Amino acid sequence: MTVPPIRLGINIDHVATLRNARGGPHPDPLRAARLAVEAGADNITAHLREDRRHITDEDIARLIAELDCPLNLEMAATPEMLAIALKTAPHAACVVPEKRTERTTEGGLDVVGQFDTLVPVVAKLVDAGIHVSLFIAPERRKIEAASRLRAPAIEIHVGPWCAALAEGRSDDAEAQWRAIKDGARLARGLGLEVHAGHGLNYATAETISALPEIVELNIGHFLVGEAVFVGLDESVRQMRTAMDKGRETLRQRASARAGLA
Ligand code: PXP
Numbered sequence: 219m220t221v222p223p224i225r226l227g228i229n230i231d232h233v234a235t236l237r238n239a240r241g242g243p244h245p246d247p248l249r250a251a252r253l254a255v256e257a258g259a260d261n262i263t264a265h266l267r268e269d270r271r272h273i274t275d276e277d278i279a280r281l282i283a284e285l286d287c288p289l290n291l292e293m294a295a296t297p298e299m300l301a302i303a304l305k306t307a308p309h310a311a312c313v314v315p316e317k318r319t320e321r322t323t324e325g326g327l328d329v330v331g332q333f334d335t336l337v338p339v340v341a342k343l344v345d346a347g348i349h350v351s352l353f354i355a356p357e358r359r360k361i362e363a364a365s366r367l368r369a370p371a372i373e374i375h376v377g378p379w380c381a382a383l384a385e386g387r388s389d390d391a392e393a394q395w396r397a398i399k400d401g402a403r404l405a406r407g408l409g410l411e412v413h414a415g416h417g418l419n420y421a422t423a424e425t426i427s428a429l430p431e432i433v434e435l436n437i438g439h440f441l442v443g444e445a446v447f448v449g450l451d452e453s454v455r456q457m458r459t460a461m462d463k464g465r466e467t468l469r470q471r472a473s474a475r476a477g478l479a
Contacts, residue, residue, distance in 0.1 A: 356401025427464025
């Protein structure tokens, strides 16, 4: 079995959160993005929220104009964000649900209930050549709806799994992990590209990198937090190492299986 490479996307929202705490230009998310790429990131993710609490329109314009790697624009499926995506034409767009009152993206997109609203949004983004992913929980109905929406990719919301592990809720963590594994397999079987994100740290990124269907992780808060202690380049490097270890585990499992066959 050939093991596909796995991309690391770094979410730089919280560099902007820190900058905005003082209202000046420092720390600059573009500088952080460049550093992350030098340290091993494959792409950069930025969430332009309706309330512009971290990333701003100007950040998006600068990232698109000046960054030497693909930009993944996280966006709500609103007319305003759709217009911005079509105008700025990022390499990729991850469609997420958004509530003003939430601290971070709380749940996955309701692709079943919002199906009719999402049809034209996905179609316009895809027609503009933007690589669309839908951020969803690993549930069969949602994965099938994402496939019917003709999005090329999904990003599995792994936040509940990461939270269950962090809080020692092992039965829940196990159930969540099973759902992620089954969901990734189902999605891949339907021809979807499978990404994962939310709440990942070194340990969970290593574990999930051992799933062959997952080809991209998007990680932000933990890495920007770790950067306080070890620097952003080192935290990105350690993340890359963790993911490579996960892929190596996958390779070993695959060759052990081939040996048994
Ligand atoms: N993927 C999506 C769709 C997200 O909304 C977020 C959070 O902005 C992330 C990945 C990154 O999550 P975290 O900051 O917890 O690593």
